[in-house]
Amino acid sequence: MAITCLIPADDFRHWWRTPKYFGTADAFLTALLLGAFVVGTLVPNLVKHRRHESRKPHVIVSPGQQRVLLWAGRVFLVxxxxxxxxxxxxAVTRGYGQQQLHAALTLEQGALLSARTxxxxxxxxxxxxxQVGPLALVCLLLDRRISGRRHTLELVVLASFGLARxxxxxxxxxxxxxxVPVIVLAATALPKSRRRQRSILWATLPLLGPLVLxxxxxxxxxxxxxxxxxxRHSxxxxxxxxxxxxxxxxxxxSNNSAIxxxxxxxxxxxxxxTGQFLWNFPIVRSFVHIDNSATNGAEYSSYLYARYGNLEFNNSGxxxxxxxxxGLVGAIAWWGAIGxxxxxxxxxxxxxxxxxxxxYAVIYVGVLEMGMLFYWGLGRAFPVIAGGLITWMLLHRARARED
Incomplete structure (x- = not known):
C-alpha cells in the first residue's frame, strides 16, 4: 500500500503501463480492513490459556498422534x-521431449512460456x-523430528518435484x-540456543526477508x-x-483493487x-452464471484489467x-473472522x-500473499486447507481417546 501511495501516476504509466487509480480513500479502506484482521489475530492471544507457553514450545505428541502424523505424511506424499x-x-504424451527439455535448461527465449501453455x-x-505436497512435507519433517525416522528419500523426491515445477x-x-512451511517449522520447533549471539542472529533474520525475496x-x-x-526491450x-x-x-x-x-x-x-475455488468445481461452474452485460464468467476481472489497467499485472489484491x-461492513467482519x-x-x-x-505452517503463505491476492480462496489452496483441517481433526480425536 505504501509503494502504491508513494509512486507518482507518471511512473505508473511509464513503468507498468497503467493509470494510477489507488487514492487516499482506498488507502484508508485498506488500513481499516487490515486493522480488523490484526484485532482478530490478537483476540485469542489475549485470553489466558491453561497451558504455559514458552518462546520455543515443546511439541506435545501422544503415541496415537504420532501414528496419525506418520500415516498422514505418507498419504499426502502418495x-x-x-x-x-x-x-x-x-506432458510427454503431448510431445514434451528431449528437445523441449534442452531448450528449457539452456534458457532459450520463449521455451518455458511455450512449454507451459x-x-x-x-x-x-x-x-x-x-497441492497436498506441503502437507506431506510438514508431516514428514515433524515425524523426523519426533521419531527419528529420517524420510530422506521421500523428502528429496518431494523437494525435487517442487523445484522442477x-x-x-x-x-x-x-x-x-x-x-514457507519449512521456515515456519524452523521458527517454531528449533531448540532455543543458549548462546546469546545465536539468539540475536535468529531474531534479526526476518530483516533479511526483503533481500531474500x-x-x-x-x-x-x-x-x-x-x-x-x-x-531486449527494457x-x-x-x-x-x-x-x-x-x-x-x-x-x-493495490491499483487493481481500486479498479x-x-x-x-x-x-x-x-x-x-474470496471463494474462487468454488468456481473451479465443474458442477458449480455449469449452474452459476455471473450477471454482467459486458462479459461473463470468471474472466470478468481480466476484462476490467485489460480495459482500465494492464492485463500483464492481473493480481486483484x-x-x-x-x-x-x-459490502464494507461485511468485509470488516470477514477480515476480523479470518484474523x-x-x-x-x-x-x-x-x-x-x-x-x-x-x-499454521501451510496457511501462513496466505498471510504473505495478502498484498497481492486472497490466497486462501484460490483453488490451489483448497486441497491443502482441507487436508490440514482433516489432519487437525484426526490428531484431536487421537489425543482425546488417549486422554
Whole structure:
C-alpha cells in the first residue's frame, strides 16, 4: 500500500503501463480492513490459556498422534506424487521431449512460456493433488523430528518435484508453498540456543526477508520474463528491472483493487474474490452464471484489467476486493473472522500442539500473499486447507481417546 501511495501516476504509466487509480480513500479502506484482521489475530492471544507457553514450545505428541502424523505424511506424499507423475506423463504424451527439455535448461527465449501453455497445462482434479505436497512435507519433517525416522528419500523426491515445477512451469508460488512451511517449522520447533549471539542472529533474520525475496524473485524472473523479452526491450539493467518488477506486482495489485471497487458491478450468489475455488468445481461452474452485460464468467476481472489497467499485472489484491463480495461492513467482519481463526491456530501452535503447527505452517503463505491476492480462496489452496483441517481433526480425536 505504501509503494502504491508513494509512486507518482507518471511512473505508473511509464513503468507498468497503467493509470494510477489507488487514492487516499482506498488507502484508508485498506488500513481499516487490515486493522480488523490484526484485532482478530490478537483476540485469542489475549485470553489466558491453561497451558504455559514458552518462546520455543515443546511439541506435545501422544503415541496415537504420532501414528496419525506418520500415516498422514505418507498419504499426502502418495497423493502428491500421483499428481506429479500424472502431470509429467501427460506432458510427454503431448510431445514434451528431449528437445523441449534442452531448450528449457539452456534458457532459450520463449521455451518455458511455450512449454507451459502447450505441454504443461493442468489436468483438473488430478494435478490438483500436487497441492497436498506441503502437507506431506510438514508431516514428514515433524515425524523426523519426533521419531527419528529420517524420510530422506521421500523428502528429496518431494523437494525435487517442487523445484522442477517451479522452474519448468515458471510457478513461483509453488516454491513458496514448499519453502514457507519449512521456515515456519524452523521458527517454531528449533531448540532455543543458549548462546546469546545465536539468539540475536535468529531474531534479526526476518530483516533479511526483503533481500531474500528480491534475490529469489530475480532468479526466477530471469527465466520467466527477462530472458524472453525484457532483456531486449527494457530501459534499465537487470537489477533495476527486478526491483521495478517486484514493486510493480504489489503496486499494481493495490491499483487493481481500486479498479475492481470502481467498476466491478457483477451479481453472483458465490463470492468471486474470496471463494474462487468454488468456481473451479465443474458442477458449480455449469449452474452459476455471473450477471454482467459486458462479459461473463470468471474472466470478468481480466476484462476490467485489460480495459482500465494492464492485463500483464492481473493480481486483484487480497484485501479490498472483499468489499465487492460482502459490502464494507461485511468485509470488516470477514477480515476480523479470518484474523480470529488464524489467531486461534497460532495460539494452538505456540502451545506445542501438532495440529496447530501443521495447519499454521501451510496457511501462513496466505498471510504473505495478502498484498497481492486472497490466497486462501484460490483453488490451489483448497486441497491443502482441507487436508490440514482433516489432519487437525484426526490428531484431536487421537489425543482425546488417549486422554
Amino acid at each position: 497423493l502428491a506424487l500421483i499428481g506429479y507423475v500424472t502431470w509429467a506423463v501427460a 502447450e505441454y504443461l497445462t493442468t489436468l483438473p482434479g488430478i494435478t490438483t493433488l500436487t 517451479g522452474f519448468f512451469n515458471a510457478e513461483r508460488i509453488a516454491l513458496m508453498e514448499l519453502a 528480491a534475490a529469489v524473485f530475480g532468479a526466477l524472473e530471469y527465466t520467466r520474463s527477462w530472458n524472453d523479452f525484457y532483456a 530501459d534499465t539493467n537487470f537489477i533495476g528491472f527486478v526491483l521495478r518488477r517486484l514493486g510493480g506486482y504489489y503496486a499494481t495489485a 475492481v471497487l470502481a467498476h466491478d458491478a457483477t451479481n453472483s450468489l458465490i463470492p468471486r474474490y 487480497g484485501i479490498l476486493p472483499v468489499i465487492i463480495d460482502y 480470529l481463526l488464524i489467531g486461534i491456530c497460532y495460539r494452538t501452535m505456540r502451545s506445542g500442539e501438532l495440529r496447530g503447527i501443521i495447519l
